[in-house]
Amino acid sequence: MKKNEIIFEQLIDDIVNNEYAVADGFLDDSYLQSFYKEVKRLESEAELKGAGVGQLIEHEVNLKIRGDQIHWLEKDSPLHFEQMFHKRINAFIQYLNRSCFLSLNDFEFHYTHYPKGSFYKKHIDQFHSDPSRVLSVVLYLNKDWKESNGGQIVVYPKGKASVSINPTWGRIVCFRSDQLAHEVLVTNKSRYSLTGWLKSVNSDKIIQLIN
DSSP states (O other), rough: OOOOHHHHHHHHHHHHHSSEEEEEEOOOOHHHHHHHHHHHHHHHHOOOEEEBBBSSGGGGGOTTBBHHHHHEEOOOOOOOHHHHHHHHHHHHHHHHHHOOOOOOOEEEEEEEEOTTOOOOEEEEEEEEEETTTTEEEEEEETTTTTTGGGEEEEOOTTTSOOHHHHHTTTTTEETTTTTOEEEOBBSSSEEEEEEEEEOOOTTTGGSSOOO
């Protein structure tokens, strides 16, 4: 089994058994470095904008709920490392469709920056009016992260104790967008990631990953 498939299998098994998955090594370090440099460039050039809550006419920026700043990745990006990431995500989608009988057919990702002192209160990722988000994916870009830096993602599996996960360099976290409540604790220093969703326009017809 190829390295990518080993990681894909680990992620799938953990989502099925634990409602969330954590893995390292999803991207090589050279690509992580490129993404880190890009998010720092976006930050320095003020291209990261305050993220909102809600959708469409209900969308608003509310710093009492979330304080992160984002910049969406373009699928036709000319940047090599972004193109490679899209290929890796497409490979993961295809593997999920074969292994779990899902009907994933789209994705969206953005760069994310949590400035010092920011957070995101407990929530789930799927909108009530739009069930297209199926799996949430976060890839962290934080070098030498320490427990005291805060900014952990806390997940709340149903009927189980909450779990706090450090946003360390190269770590990927995946979970069901419609089921797993989670939050981001207050960060004591700038915190960076790629954040996105694997989607289906027919998600109401998806065979459930957890039966």
